[in-house]
Amino acid sequence: MLVRRCAVLFVEPREDLDVDWAALFAGQGAIGATIQWVALAPHLGDEIIIDAAELAALGGVSLTLWQERAACESQFGTKPVARLLELGLLLSDAPEGAPLRERDEVLRSQHWRPLSAALHMYSRWSDMRVDKGMQFPSFEELVDNYGTPPAPTIDRRDDGRSIALPQPERSCLDDTLFQRYTGRNFDPSAALPLAAASRLLQRAFGSQGEKEMAPDAFVLKKLSPSAGGLHPTEVYVLAQRVEGIAPGLYHYQPTRHALEPLAEMAPAETEELALRMVADQDWFQPAPMLVILVSRVERNFWKYRNHAKAYRALLLDAGHLSQTFYLLATEAGMPAFVTAAVNEIDIERALGLDPLKDMVVAVCGCGPASGAQNTIELRYEP
Ligand SMILES: Cc1cc2nc3c(=O)[nH]c(=O)nc-3n(C[C@H](O)[C@H](O)[C@H](O)COP(=O)(O)O)c2cc1C
Known part of the structure; x- marks a missing residue:
């Protein structure tokens, strides 16, 4: 042997x-x-x-x-x-x-970088819940325990030598930027119209064109940037209340702009899975559509083999996608959210993913607000 x-x-x-x-x-x-x-x-x-x-x-x-x-x-x-x-x-x-x-x-x-593989595999959660140690301390509790936080800004010159910049002009993008906020009070009975869900998925994650960079080497053009142009982030949808779409789990196919059904579920099952995915953050559970961002590592590591920056690039890619998703939801009059406090292992099981190949990074979601303020939100106040 x-x-x-x-x-x-x-x-x-x-x-x-x-x-x-x-x-x-x-x-x-x-x-x-x-x-x-x-x-x-x-x-x-x-x-x-x-x-x-x-x-x-x-x-x-x-x-x-x-x-x-x-x-x-x-x-x-x-x-x-x-x-x-x-x-x-x-x-x-x-x-x-x-x-x-x-x-x-x-x-x-x-072609994982060894340290990145260890970081990824040993930072995943399974069945993390509030009663099992997941903590959501308030700012007051944090200050009680740790004292006041480091100041929100720093100055690098103490001699007054800084260059005052002109105030920016208002632009049409401002309307969306200033209205964006992380929603934590979703309407538990509201459904997402199919047209809204479809626009969100296509513009945030869909392909806007395909290019052959070398024989049989294709890249997609999307509306967010991506390291090496490779767009390795796959998108899975947990539809809870999307008009015309049966509740369940889907894979979003970005060139065909289509949802591939993976598991049909009863509404009570999607609620249980949504809560499980976001580690008991019950303020996110009622969102009618949740989106799971999963990096297909071999697509990025094909170019960035055993590369010191590749893992970081995957996380940054997902962050860009989530911001585009937020802005599209805002434009449609809805709050959105993103969270990295997710039970990766439970999500891998639900989607049938191998964590050595498919890296669950974050969960996003959006939907109409209920109008209540049961959980804190940070809205821009002019
Ligand atoms: C990477 C990342 C992870 C986040 N994780 C959580 C989370 O686990 N729970 C939560 O309620 N909000 C989460 N948020 C939302 C932030 O709390 C929120 O962006 C921040 O408080 C600023 O508020 P705003 O988005 O309304 O401007 C996360 C945001 C980012 C970018």
Whole structure:
């Protein structure tokens, strides 16, 4: 049997502080520290505690070249090698090793930058809810706990030498810019007219033209910028109350400007999924249309292979799309929202996505406002 190490691995000396009862009763310091090696391997996604012998083996086995298991065992011991193979930190060419080896091969095939892969895979939430630790502290609570925040602006010159700029003229874009706000009081009974939903999807996420940059290498023109012109962000729609569209999950196809049905749902099911997606933020749940932004990493990493900036570019791409979505909703007389506090793992399950290939980044939504002010909103006041 041949073995090699998984492609990407970081090992953290994790410190846990605890009450040291023995020391406390002996009249010494009450806090004890335990340090353990925690292996972070993005193809697995779970944190794994390893011991010093296993750490030594991981540090000595090639991630590229396959070697005989027996040789590896004679160097690092039978027990560490067996456990690492079982965990998937070492991989084998044996048939029983196929499931873990295939996860490693998916990671290799996507051209992730190792640090980006670890950051992505270990910052996802599953089933995060208010009663499980998701917190929404008010500004008052934050100030009580942390003191006042750093000032909203800084000055870089203290000698008064700054150049006063003329006030901008009003323009027609101003009407939309000044009306935009994050809605947190959506009308739970209002439906989104199909024409409004269709315009939002087409202008925010649809293709406005296609160009062949080299043989069989196509890019889309969209109304937001995108790193390398690649537009790797896929858009999924959770329709709760969109006129003429059955409640459920859809993929938005940007060149055909069409919704591809993925799962039809009862209204109670869309409500449950919407709430789950946004980690219990019940002020977003009633929006009639929610939009999930998912980066198809191989499209961006095709050009930006193992690239230090690629992950950042994916997040920026999604941010641009969400602002365009906000402005289109505002133009249509509706508030919108975006949130990164999302249960990525639950969304991946609902959409059938592999997180090594498809990166859930954010959830947006929009719909008519109820007129109530049950949850805080920040509106521009002239
Ligand atoms: C990346 C990002 C993440 C956000 N996440 C949340 C969120 O989890 N919950 C929420 O209520 N608002 C969220 N917001 C909305 C901000 O709170 C809001 O933009 C900010 O308070 C300013 O208000 P405005 O958008 O009305 O101008 C998010 C905004 C951005 C850009």
